[in-house]
Amino acid sequence: MKFGTLKSVRFVNHSDKHLRHAIKNIFGFRPGNIFLYRLAFTHKSASQETIKNLRVNNERLEFLGDAILDAVAADFLFRTFPAKDEGFLTEMRSKLVSRAQLNRLSQKMGIDNLILLENSSSGVFRSFKGDAFEALIGAIYLDKGFIFTRKIILKRIIGHYIDMDELVNQEVNFKSKVIEWAQKEKKLAGYNVVEEIGSGYKKQYVVELVVDGQALARGQDYSIKGAEQDASGKAWQKIIGDPL
Numbered sequence: 001m002k003f004g005t006l007k008s009v010r011f012v013n014h015s016d017k018h019l020r021h022a023i024k025n026i027f028g029f030r031p032g033n034i035f036l037y038r039l040a041f042t043h044k045s046a047s048q049e050t051i052k053n054l055r056v057n058n059e060r061l062e063f064l065g066d067a068i069l070d071a072v073a074a075d076f077l078f079r080t081f082p083a084k085d086e087g088f089l090t091e092m093r094s095k096l097v098s099r100a101q102l103n104r105l106s107q108k109m110g111i112d113n114l115i116l117l118e119n120s121s122s123g124v125f126r127s128f129k130g131d132a133f134e135a136l137i138g139a140i141y142l143d144k145g146f147i148f149t150r151k152i153i154l155k156r157i158i159g160h161y162i163d164m165d166e167l168v169n170q171e172v173n174f175k176s177k178v179i180e181w182a183q184k185e186k187k188l189a190g191y192n193v194v195e196e197i198g199s200g201y202k203k204q205y206v207v208e209l210v211v212d213g214q215a216l217a218r219g220q221d222y223s224i225k226g227a228e229q230d231a232s233g234k235a236w237q238k239i240i241g242d243p244l
């Protein structure tokens with residue numbers, strides 16, 4: 001891939017040597033397959049070349065990294081809080097791997113400075129930092145394996161940047177609140193994408209939160225996750241103000 005030929009990008013890619021050095025400074029190890037890490041930092045707005053009509057960017061690595069983070073977080077919390085019930089563990093995992101948390105971690109660790117992003121897109125994609133964070137975890141997993149990746153997450157990320165006491169007292173996200181409430185009330189809650197506005201990487205999603213067949217609220221965002229959170233926040237205000 002000729003990343004250097006991309007136009008209107010927020011960040012001009014450095015050499016492989018510089019990227020290896022940056023990853024070594026952040027995580028304490030030297031990457032093997034540098035292509036995986038370049039891919040992890042390539043946002044969809046900056047993808048240019050295609051392979052079999054597919055845009056080459058970090059979305060697939062993001063999907064993989066999300067699953068790895070969830071598994072490691074669940075295992076860590078299970079061992080850290082042996083006396084806590086499932087509800088507490090679910091809430092804590094939601095806090096630990098939330099998009100807002102990953103956005104903050106990306107910025108604190110300097111990962112955001114390595115992301116290749118079209119200039120006009122930084123304000124549109126509010127989650128691009130967290131997305132790249134997940135993609136980077138996916139890249140580490142493919143390059144180094146699960147055991148190594150787990151060690152990096154526990155020691156270099158959670159161990160250095162997460163205050164667990166503060167996290168326990170932090171308010172959980174609205175989606176988790178709605179799901180927990182629905183489970184407690186024995187109601188069926190689900191999210192449906194009801195509309196897509198625009199096209200390309202500027203497309204927005206409209207998501208509807210449905211509880212027991214009743215449309216409770218709608219949310220809109222540039223990502224489905226963001227739209228779900230938006231709908232959940234609106235729904236939560238209805239729930240606490242006028243319980244169903």
